[in-house]
Every structure is written in structure tokens, then in C-alpha cells.
Amino acid sequence: MEQRVRHQKFYSLGICLWSLVLFLSAFIGVLFLIFQAKTSYFNTYSYWLIGYGLIFATSQLIQINYYLSKKQYWAIVACASYLIASLALFTVTYFMVTSQRLERFHLSIQNLMLLSVIFYGLVLIVSVTRKKKWLQIAGWSLLLIGIAYLTLFYAKNFSSSFELKLKMTKAIHIISLLSSLVAIPFILHFRKELKTLRTTEAHSFSKSFKGVMGLLVALALVGSLFLIKDVVSNTLRQPTPTTKQLEIASAFKAFTYTNTKGQKLPYRLLLPSDYQPNNNYPLAICLHHGGGNGTDNVRQVEASMFARTLATPENQQKFPAIVFVPQAPPGSCFGGIPEYEDISPLVMEAIKEIEATYSVDTHRRYVMGMSLGGFGTWTLIGNHPQLFAAAMPVCGGGDPAKAEHMLQTPIWAFHGAEDQNVPVQLSQDMVNAIREIGGQPKYTEYENVGHNVWNHVEKTPGKLEWIFDQSLAN
Template identity: 35%
Template sequence: MTKSFYQTICASLGLSLAAGLFQSWLHVQRGIDLYRLASFRSWFLVGDFIALLTASLLLTYYHHKCFKAAFQAGLVATVISLATLLYLLLATLYPLLGQYLRVAIVMGVLASGVYGVTLATSRARTRPWLKEAGIVVTILSAVQLAALMWFKDIPPYPPNATLDLIQQYLGLADRIVPVLLLFNFINELKSVSSDKEPINLPTGVLIAKAMVAILAICTTVLAIQLIGDNYSYTNASPRETALAKPFEEGSYIGPQGDTLLYRIMKPLHYDPCKRYPLVVGLPASCWSDNTRQIDACPIAKWLATDENRRKYAAFVFVPRCPPHTGWGGVANTPSVAPLAIEAILSLDKAFSIDAQRRYVSGVSRGGYGSWHLIGTHPELFAGAIPVCGEGDPSQAPGMVGISVWAFHGAKDMNVPVSGSRNMVNALKKAGGTPHYTEYGDAAHGIWEEVVKTPGLLDWLFAQKQKNPPKASKI
């Protein structure tokens, strides 16, 4: 094999090692939230290309050295691993595809384990560093498989914090493999004479060199972006801070000492002698601060415009959703809905709120929460606008007294459109008269269409409970 080939495979392994170490560092910094960084999907995709290039060069080496078993096992492992990585990427884009996530991961780990055993026991073991790499791959695969089996009853989404911590350590340990492979190829490179180097390099080597250079540039750019994303994830931007400015900060401490942070916007020219409706806006995203939930709450931003503040005098309450929690209705996700209900009721003591005109709205996670709140506490709300959400149809009989206008995109791959359809049908069956708007060509991001609905806010603020609400049971 030529000196250029060895230099290329060393460069590819070096790039793989550098990218892996950076990702491990970022994983330790952000934990589960790593996967939520804006640039992570692009980083993940570039990482797949680096893995594919490195695997192709390794397979070329095995084939040239007549390491038949290593070549065959490596080829199978590469195909399965890349298919698994592609599936994982698609599952992050379209959660509905994630039902076989654990099976895909197990298949990838098993294929990697077989490859490791082959490296350590086949003819490739004559190269000491390859044998060591095979042993490390085998051990890591066994540990990862054991961890997956130990946590087999825990759904893959949302990510489990303990399992993710194990993955952090395994990911860091996995960086040993390219180091061992680098030692092997550096040793072989030393024995290759420059005199045997052809004047015109093979096309494959030239292409590989170019790909390493391009991927190195992409990796550098994305690493810089991820560092910026990491900063932005924990710090509100000037735009987000400006959006939150009309909303005063507040907090509610429950009987058990639990704290719910929130933002609340008072009506323009607030008069304590008058009673005003209350709009509860449930954010779609969870943050560690008490600022960015406004940007994640479309109904709050809509009502905070100068025009709507003048036209609709109302309180707008936006509770903060702590990281890795939700508003209820989402499987396997801790809910802060009970604390939110307590906070909503506590507002009656602090402000002049019309208890017969409470409304709730949210998109995505907030859509789930909207259905959940009116399902568990129908006595509190006069109207609801759940967008791209899902509820429990068995709770529909208790919701018939609430005016509901639901929205969904027919092509939504994040939250199935059946979530809204089933709730609307259940409400109709129970005797309710809900409004429902479905966008046939739209997916998950439909809020810009929702705000175009003629008279939507007029309809919302016209809703009023016929009788004063009874005391709510928390």
C-alpha cells in the first residue's frame, strides 16, 4: 500500500478522534440536552460521513492485506451501523419513527461486537494494535449491550439521565479505538518507502484526501457553531429578553416546597376594580431560566403585540417548564401540571381575575398540556386552543362545557394528527361542539397559519363559563 494511502487513513482516523473527543466534552457539558442543540443534527450527519470514510479506508486495508474475516465483519458492521445512525437521525427529526429505536441500537451494538471479536481472533490479530483495538471494541460493545438490557424497560425517549451518563463514559472510552488504529498505521507508514510512491496517485486516494479536507472544514465550522449553541442554550439572547420584557417575573411555592417560575403580563391600564380574563400560555420548550419560555409560547407573543394588548385587556400567564419535564399528557415525561394549576389558582388572590374567563393554549408540548389541563380540571377553563397536541379521549365527557378550537397539520410527523382528531371526535360523541381546523398540506409548524384564522381571538375572549367555577380539587 502507498504512503499516501497510509497518510490518508491516519488523517481520517485523526479527524474521527478529534471530532469524537469534542463531542464527548460537549456531552459532559450538556448531558441529555446535547441532542437539542440547534447544530447537533448537522454535526451528527457530518460524523456519519467521517465514519463512512474511515470505514471505507479500513475495509480497503483489510482487503489488501487479505484479512478476509475482518473485511467481511467490518463490512457488515459498517452497513448496519450506518443504517442505525441514519435511523437515529430520522427519529430525531420525526419522533413517530422512533418506535424501533432500541432494536436498531441493539443491532448496531451486536454488529460492532462481532467485528471486535473478529479483529481480536482472526488473521488480523497478527497486527498487535489491531488485536488490541478488537479487544477494546468487544469490551465496549458488551458493556453497552449490558446497559441496554439493564434499562430495557425504560423507553428510549425521552433519554434516561442515568443511561445517558453511561453513554457519556462509553463514548469517551470509545475514543481509544482510533488511537490504537492510528498506532498500527503509523507503524506501517514508517516501513513504507517513499521511492515506491507512484507519481500519479490512484483516483480513490485523491478522492479520499479531498473528502478528509472537506470534512475537516465542516467539522471545524460545526464545532464553532455548537460552542455557540451551547452558550445560547444557557443564556437568553437579546431578542428573547426583549420578548419577555412586557411580562413580569414571578414564582409560586407549593405546599411541598416545590417552586414554579413564571412570567405574567398585566392588561394595559390595569384597574384592580375591574375583572379581567386570564390566558394561560403553555410553552413548547423547557428552559433553565425564567425568560425564554415567552419565545416558546406563541399565544403569549401574539397577545403581547401592541394591537392585541389594546384590543384584548387580559392577563397572560406563562409558567416555566423546567428541563426534561412537561405539562402532562406526554408519556414517560415528568409533569409539572399540578403545580401549574396551584399557581393559576393563586393568581386570584394577587390580581383581579375573572374566574369565569380562564383560557389555555399551547403548541406541541403545550398542545398536549392544553388538552391535559382541560381534561383534568375542566371546572377551571372556559376555552382552549390546543395546537398540534394530543389528549385522553376518556376525559372528553368532562370537557363538553369548555369551548375548544383545535388545530393540527395533517402531515405532522412530530405529533400524529390522530391526537387532535381523536379528541375532537370524542368531544362530539360526548355531546360537545368543538371547532377543528386541519391543514392538509402542513406538518408540525402551523402556528403562522393559526394566527391567520379570522376572528380566532374574538372567539376566544367571547367564551365564558355559564356558572361561577366550583372550588377546584388539586
Template identity: 35%
Template sequence: MNQTFYKISLFFSGLILLAGLVQAYFYFQIGTKIYGLESFIYWFLLLNGTSILYHVILLKYFYYKKFQYSFLSFSLVTLAAFVYGLIVFQMLWSRETSNYLPVTFLILAGSGIIYGLTLILSRAAERPWLKLGGVLIFVIDLFLFTTLTWSLQYPGSISNLETYQEWAAQIGLLVPVFYLLNFSSELKRFKFVNEETKLQNTFNVIFGAIGAISLILVLVVGSQIFNTVQWFAQQPQRAQKLAEPFDARIYVSENGDTLKYRLMKPEDPAPQKKYPLVIALHGGAGSGTENLIQVDGSWTAQFLAKPSNREKYPAYLFVPQCPPGSSWGVVPNIPVVDELVFEAIISLEAEFSIDKTRRYVMGESLGGYGTWHFISTRPKMFAAAVPICGGGNPNFAHKIKDVPIWAFHGAQDRIVPVESSRKMIAALNEAGGNPLYTEFADEGHIISESFENTEGLLDWVFAQQLSSD
């Protein structure tokens, strides 16, 4: 327990606090959307890896201070945090849920309650900053444990539960402040012998180097996420400008259900002429209720709304908005608004001069899933489909084998795994279909530029036509 160890402990305490504050900033800027960012998986891996190393430092401190109860309880916390981190990482990597997550979280929160109590009631309480930190840990983990237990027992009984739990978790990021103050006070208070054993020196050198590397990575990865967060933060202003050429409209079903959407009409439509209808399904960034940001969240809507494309491919451009907590289809355990979209399409065709043999559906990410779902649900409704970075149900391949399809995906996609598209294409080929598929080998989820620069794409889309309505 020499001065170098305390300085390393101070450094890691500050590093974890810095990373926690940066993540809290991201969360308060865009909310839970942060967890869907492609770069967040690397941030999560970095932050949790550094946190485990920080746990090792704290365990060493408790061991040498002979705070046995805190050492034992924090060992349990460390093990639970490691397992919980692995499960969350697997979910982020595979984009699939895990049944083990709630149980593991309860174990983590439960061990946190015990640990907090040891800081309050055992010998560790002799250190005032540790005691105050224990109070914060106990309160937060008790809240998380009880609310999750109650919600599992009585689903839906606590409104806005996820919001409360997120706030509690963000507040918990301040715990390193108390460790920081504790190490700082001890460093000033105690006199240390300058001698270092070989083991101490090795430990200090390794953790010092890891700490420096971690700081650099936190700054690098954090800056990457910051750019994306700023994109989301500026979305309202950007969306307002992008949506101006579109009419804001609302479809109301016979049951009173509403679908908000934007509609762009052909420029100077010729009398008696019928025009194609393009359904542009936005990604997750376009979900909302304000009937505005769906254009900003749709690559295809922006692409087709360019003056050159409007002139060359005149059409009605229909951009519905998916409400938060809903989907266009395929995504499990989430309400689907597909029928409302289909009804709105019929309503538009009764109002405007639309060619029913030239309906096209396209969309990316959430909209890519929706595109696969729409043609699987209504295979005879659409003359062509362009699913981008999405996925469908391969069991429906036989239903859509005759639908002209051109799918796109980035091979490095960490949001929607590229296998989602590959499986659909393979199933279609096996069913006797002839889909087109473009995969960008070096790109991830954001492939908008490469997609738009695909030669012959719009010529192919607008050349498709149903043989009969």
C-alpha cells in the same frame, strides 16, 4: 487492500469526523434541546446509518491486516451500536422512553472498552495512530460505563452526570481523526498493485457512491438543523424584544415556592369593567428561570400580543415560565408546577379586574400537554381550552366533555405524535363531548402560521363563558 479502498476509507473517516463536528457544534450552541428538534431524527438516522457502513470498512481493514482481536471486538461494538441505534431511533420516532436503553448502552460502552484495549495491547498497536485512538476509546468508554453503572446503583449520587456524559460523548466524536491519520500514513507508506478483483471493484464502487450521497445528505440535513439552531442561539435577543410589552412578575406561595411569569394588561382598561384572563403555556423552548424567554417560546402569547388582537380582544395575558426539568402536566416522571399556576391565577384575580367566568388556557407542545392537564385537573375553572400539538389522558375525557375545546395538530408531527390529539378527541366524542379539532395534513410540529390563520379562532375563544364561577 488497494489504493481505492484506502481513499474510500479516508473519505468515510473525514465524513464521519465532519458530521461529528457539526453535531458537536449544534450541541454546544443549544445543548440537549438538539435532541428535541423535529429534524434531528433524520440527522440521527443519517449519521448512524453512515457510521454502520464505516464500521464495515474498518472491519474489512482489520480482517485483511489480520488484527484478529480488534476484528472480533469491533464486530461486537458494531452489533451493539446497531441495536443501540435502533432503540434510540424508536425513542425519537415514538417519543417514548425504553427500559432497554441503559442496558444496551452499558453493553456498547463495555464492548468499546474491550475494543480500545485490543488497539492498545494487540498487534494493532503496531500502528501508532490506532494505538492512540485505542487510548481515547478506552478512557471515554470506561468513564461512560463506570458513571452509568454507579448512577443506576445510586441514583442522584453524581451531580451533573448527564452533562459529563454528554461532554465525553462529544469528545468521542474525535476518534475518526486517528483512523484518518492511520489510513493516510499507510497510503503514503505502502506500494500498491493496481490490479483490482471484481469483488474489490464492486465494493469500492458501492461504497464510493454511498459516501458521495451521504456527504450531500449531511450537508442538506445539517443546514436545516443549522437554521433551527441559529433560531435558538438568537433567542435571548429576540426574547428581550418580545417580552418588553409584558410586566415581569413573581408569585411566591405560602410555602416559599416561586413562579416567574410575564403579564400583559389590557390597553387603557375601562374602570369597573372586568376582562378575560388568558393563560398562555409555552412550549419546551420557553423553559427557564430568567423570566424572559417564555414569551418567545409561546405562539399563543405572541399571537394575542399583536396590536390588532390586543385592540379587538382586550384581556389579561398571563405567561408563566416552567422551570427546566419540570412540566405543566401529563409528561411522565417529571415534576409538575400546575398548582403554582393555579395559585398565581387566584392571586391575579384578587389584584386585577378579571372576569372569573372567562378564563382561557392555551398552549403548544409542552404547553399543549399542559392545556389538556389543566382542564383535566380543574375542569370548572376554564371557559375554553386550545391545546396545540399536545396530548392528555383519555381516561379523563368524561371530566372535560363539557369544556369548550378547540384542538390543533400537524399530521406529520414527529415531536408529539398526532395520535396524542386524535385519541383525546375520540375519547371526548365517545364521552358525549363536542370538541373542535383541526388537523393540518401536510405540516409537522411547527404549525404556528396555520394556527394563527384559522378563521374565527379568537372570536370562538372569547365568546366562551362559564355559566357560573
């Protein structure tokens, strides 16, 4: 009786764990399909990841225990390899999300994990486990998912088309969502094993066993609910700016540009501390990263590193300029990112209004931005030849076909070599395209650095001196 109940508890726990893995992997698959890389920037994602990792690891340990009881040693090796590779990927992803560390290991660990998936699938297909119908189906599912994911992953990395890269990224998210279904044959296998036990005697689960199962369910549901709340706060409704964001933005005056079509663009403007209408000042267009999107007309300043830097008292004295910080509404960009609404024409209209209102030196317009703002920087200088005196795109990308339009524009581009969000090749492609037709853009690439490169850019000497020395009048 004790052995039978122990098996019933074991299989019931396995069914519970695999059901939670199915729910959690499908849940995060849907989020990544809808919000893509932005999902990893939600505040509660790292906590959700820990919960998912614990549940996933426990489900694999149960699976290994099952193979051990059946003396299926190849399956033990394959499942253990899959577990170790998955935990390594969880760890790297966690530190990438929380502190932008270990990004240089992400590619190799992801490859290792995919190879372990394929190996695990092959073992379930060809070893003794193939005699169990549902395990064989699980093996085929793992094999096909692993091959599809690996193929798309490498095709994306070797593609030179940014638009094609985005399509492949979406396809990868679809494959990731489909991979959640791999849990189903494991669930059905444990259910079949459970039914084969003798059930002629009544049985009940202990309170401690029920408590463990309840705790696992609560961990999955609570973590997912908090992540949903975070998603709603950051995308479906406008989040309230933090005290820090309000403080940073307070040095800039708030404006809203409205064109003849009724389109609105919120923006912040910083005038030189000793602004004199009779003097002409450089115009610094500072474009924020993706964390600044909104309509509050506050958060974009904190998300625009160049704006923050130029607003310091020291730089106000050294580089007096009119600093323009527009805010892209949710779902929009400053250009260069397919499937996002391009508001760069609205930004250009707002620039004209600012120049009609304030004393701007039209020979010294500078555009700079990071990530989403880096794409916008490449877009503006590509669409408006010889309008800007200089540009500083950080971890962005553009259209190499427009390199000729940028030939006369002094450019200093920056990128992290291990960037997993915006591939470093996008900056390399732009710089190489301009150099191939005789241009001389400056380019700084930081080794062993991922997407969060601002601290490294900020410590790079001479960048502000360089950009403020540029002029169309030269």
C-alpha cells in the same frame, strides 16, 4: 520505503479518524442522555453536526479504501451502504434542526440507516473479514447495537403509554451512547495492521500530513467546546435575554407570585389597552414552549406564541383580555411530562391572586400553549374540570384516563403529522378518548408538518374568534 510509509500514514490516519468518531459519538451520546431532545435545540448543535458528519464520512471512506485494498467486496458494499444511509440521516437531521424541514423523511431514513448497520454487521461476521478478529468483533457490535436500537425504536412507536415512551427514549439514548464503543474494534484493527508493517527503518510524517491530522482534531475539539459552552449558557446558568426577547416582553408588566411556602413564580401580565376596573375581562393563560424556561421573566413571552398574537394592536382591539404568561423554571413544566417538576399548582395559585386583583370574567378563562405549554394545557383542563371555558393545546399530550374531566370543556387541539419531538399520537389519543365518551373536541392535524407548527396554526382562520366565543355561562 514509499509504500511502507504510505501504509503507515494510511493506518495512522484511520486510527486518528476512528478515535475522533469515538470521542464525538460518546460526547453527543452523553449530552442526549442528560438533556435528551433539548440537545438538538442548542444553537451550535447544527455546526457541531456538520463537523461530526465530515469526520464520520472521512473515516468510512478510509474504511472503504482499506476493504478495496484487500479486495473485500462485500465489506465495500456494506460500508458504502452504511455511509450513504448515515449521510442521509445527517442531512435530514440538519434541516430538521435548522429549519424544521424534511421531518416527514426522518422515520424512513432512520429505519434505512439501522438496517444498513445490521447488514454491515452481518457482512463483517460472515464474509472474509471474519478472519480479522477485530473486524469480526466490530461486526458483532454493529449487529447487536442495530437490533437493540431497532427493537426499542419500534416498541416506543407502538407503545400507548407516554411514560413508557419516555423510558424507552432514555434506553435509546443509552444504546446510542454504547454505540460509540463500536469505534474501538476498528481502532484496534488498524493498530494491529500498523504493527504488522516492517518498522526496521526510521520514518517521519510530512508537515502536510501532520497538518491534516491536526485540522481534524481541532475541528472535533473546537466544535465540541462551543457546544459545551452553549449547554452551560442554556442550562447551567441563566442566559441573557436577547434584544428581541426584551422588546417582545416589554409590552407586558413583570410580576412574581410568592406563595406561603416561599415558592416563586415569575410571570408577565398584559392588561387590555383600555382596561376599566368596572368591566370584566377574559383571562387568557398562555403557556410557553420549552425554550421559555428560566427565571429571567422575559423569555417566556417570546416563547408563547398565543401571547405574542394576543398582544398585537389589532387583536387587543378585537379580543381585549388579561393575558397571563407564567415562566417555568429550568427543569420544570406545567404538568404532563414525567421526570419534570410540575408547577401547575403554583400557576393556579397565581391565577387566584390575579383574579383577586383585577377584573376577571370567571366564566371566560382560556388556557392555550404549544409543546411544553401544550402538555400544560391538557394538564390544567384535566385537573380542574369545568374551570376553563376553552382550551387550545398545540403539539402536546395528556392523560387519556382524565378524558371524563374534559368532557364539558370546548377544546381545539393542533398537531403536525410528522412531529418527531412530540408524537402526533399523543394528541390523537386525547381527542379519541374524549370522543369515545361523547365529547366533541375540534382537532386539526397538519400533513407533512413537524414540531414547528405555529406558522400553520397562526394561519388557521377563526381560532381566536372560536375561543373567545366560549363561556361557562352559556
